[in-house]
Amino acid sequence: MHSVIAIIRRDLLLAMRRKSEVLTALFFFIIVVSLFPLGIGPESALLRKIAPGVIWVSALLATMLGLARLFAPDHADGTLEQMVLSPTPLGLLVAGKIVAHWITTGLPLVLLAPVLGIQFDLDRGALGILVLALLLGTPLLSLIGAIGAALTLGVRGGGVLLSLLVLPLYVPALIFGAGAVESHVSGLGAGGHLSLLAALLALAVFFAPWATTAALRIALE
Amino acid sequence: MNNKLVNWFKFGSPQSFYPLAGKMIPWFWALAVVFGIIGLWISFFVAPTDFQQGEGYRIIFIHVPAAWMSMFLYIVMATWAGLGLALNTRLSGMMAQAIAPTGALMAFLSLWTGAIWGKPMWGAWWVWDARLTSALILFFLYIGFIALQAAIDDARRADKAGAILALVGVVNVPIIYFSVKWWNTLHQGASVSLTKAPAMAATMLWGMLIMALAFWMYSIAVTLMRVRAIILEREAHTEWVKNLSEIQGEPK
Numbered sequence: 001m002h003s004v005i006a007i008i009r010r011d012l013l014l015a016m017r018r019k020s021e022v023l024t025a026l027f028f029f030i031i032v033v034s035l036f037p038l039g040i041g042p043e044s045a046l047l048r049k050i051a052p053g054v055i056w057v058s059a060l061l062a063t064m065l066g067l068a069r070l071f072a073p074d075h076a077d078g079t080l081e082q083m084v085l086s087p088t089p090l091g092l093l094v095a096g097k098i099v100a101h102w103i104t105t106g107l108p109l110v111l112l113a114p115v116l117g118i119q120f121d122l123d124r125g126a127l128g129i130l131v132l133a134l135l136l137g138t139p140l141l142s143l144i145g146a147i148g149a150a151l152t153l154g155v156r157g158g159g160v161l162l163s164l165l166v167l168p169l170y171v172p173a174l175i176f177g178a179g180a181v182e183s184h185v186s187g188l189g190a191g192g193h194l195s196l197l198a199a200l201l202a203l204a205v206f207f208a209p210w211a212t213t214a215a216l217r218i219a220l221e
Numbered sequence: 222m223n224n225k226l227v228n229w230f231k232f233g234s235p236q237s238f239y240p241l242a243g244k245m246i247p248w249f250w251a252l253a254v255v256f257g258i259i260g261l262w263i264s265f266f267v268a269p270t271d272f273q274q275g276e277g278y279r280i281i282f283i284h285v286p287a288a289w290m291s292m293f294l295y296i297v298m299a300t301w302a303g304l305g306l307a308l309n310t311r312l313s314g315m316m317a318q319a320i321a322p323t324g325a326l327m328a329f330l331s332l333w334t335g336a337i338w339g340k341p342m343w344g345a346w347w348v349w350d351a352r353l354t355s356a357l358i359l360f361f362l363y364i365g366f367i368a369l370q371a372a373i374d375d376a377r378r379a380d381k382a383g384a385i386l387a388l389v390g391v392v393n394v395p396i397i398y399f400s401v402k403w404w405n406t407l408h409q410g411a412s413v414s415l416t417k418a419p420a421m422a423a424t425m426l427w428g429m430l431i432m433a434l435a436f437w438m439y440s441i442a443v444t445l446m447r448v449r450a451i452i453l454e455r456e457a458h459t460e461w462v463k464n465l466s467e468i469q470g471e472p473k
Contacts, residue, residue, distance in 0.1 A: 167361075179403075179404060
């Protein structure tokens with residue numbers, strides 16, 4: 001457990017030293033969300049309807065940006081090999097890295113989402129559901145994305161390939177995440193969607209670090 | 222092979238599987254052609270004209286088998302991939318790699334024929350129906366698998382990385398299917414239901430089943446041909462490949 005916290009601390013520290021990378025993904029998120037009204041038109045009824053979908057799709061894309069760098073720098077300077085050799089199970093270390101990735105890319109999206117939701121004229125209840133759904137969903141994105149990041153480690157054209165592998169797997173998160181807000185707005189209540197999202201998260205917490213570890217071992221063979 | 226218990230692991234090595242596959246290919250082609258002719262004959266001449274959909278429905282004899290095969294082949298591919306990871310056999314990875322293009326083709330065929338059918342029946346090339354959407358995502362999964370394998374130069378690593386992707390995919394396919402289904406019912410977009418189709422005439426069902434068999438045999442034949450090519454490519458440096466008659470016959 002100690003080494004997991006050490007990994008999280010280290011990755012957060014590295015992210016703080018290179019703030020531009022974190023901020024780039026964040027501003028990418030803001031810009032993409034802000035482009036949609038420009039493309040579709042300022043009609044607030046329409047914007048309110050598309051808001052959850054737009055914010056979620058942008059969150060998927062913004063998460064993708066950080067994924068390519070999840071393991072690549074450690075792979076390049078040999079840290080990853082040391083992690084494989086360390087007595088601590090690799091799965092735990094990988095889980096630590098995923099947590100750090102979520103704190104640097106997922107959590108800021110969750111915190112920014114209400115501001116962007118106001119741009120789209122969402123009411124207070126819908127904003128709350130949006131934040132809750134993102135809070136459950138963005139760790140899921142980091143977990144699934146880590147598998148893709150490990151599989152494409154050191155592969156030609158890894159970045160584009162990563163999005164090809166990971167985006168189809170993000171479909172359930174997108175559906176339940178955006179669906180939670182929509183069903184709240186339409187008066188059905190978001191409980192079902194949020195429960196399913198939480199179930200997916202539980203499943204991913206269990207399986208994703210394991211699959212990521214297997215993929216990393218293959219990449220380092 | 223006189224003893225009753227066939228040693229399956231014997232055929233796990235590319236060297237002994239290569240000639241076996243070569244012997245099986247003509248049989249599967251023959252079966253594919255026979256079933257194909259019977260199936261097409263039933264579907265064009267025996268099966269009655271649908272009272273609602275007219276003659277246009279006949280494309281389901283291609284569409285439904287292709288859709289079945291696209292799902293089935295993904296499971297087969299993931300099974301081979303899992304076997305390859307668990308038993309560390311070389312052939313399993315090659316099989317998974319050989320199945321993927323056929324699976325992608327089947328997924329594409331089912332989408333394409335579905336669109337052709339949808340235009341006259343629903344009045345739209347594409348609706349965001351649960352089945353259509355999940356078939357599209359299945360197609361993306363196939364493409365991702367092929368792209369990942371193509372991007373990794375080391376064949377063994379490509380096999381293993383592909384295997385993990387296929388296994389992650391196979392866990393996700395039901396999740397994706399149900400999520401898309403619930404998403405669709407929530408939105409109530411297209412009010413077309415495929416499940417409430419009128420009871421099918423027995424001949425139609427037979428035609429579909431025989432066509433499915435034809436597609437199945439075709440898939441096996443093509444996969445075996447492809448896996449033979451992959452074996453030759455990967456084992457080109459070995460002595461047994463150099464001694465093959467078809468290799469020696471070629472002018473150097």
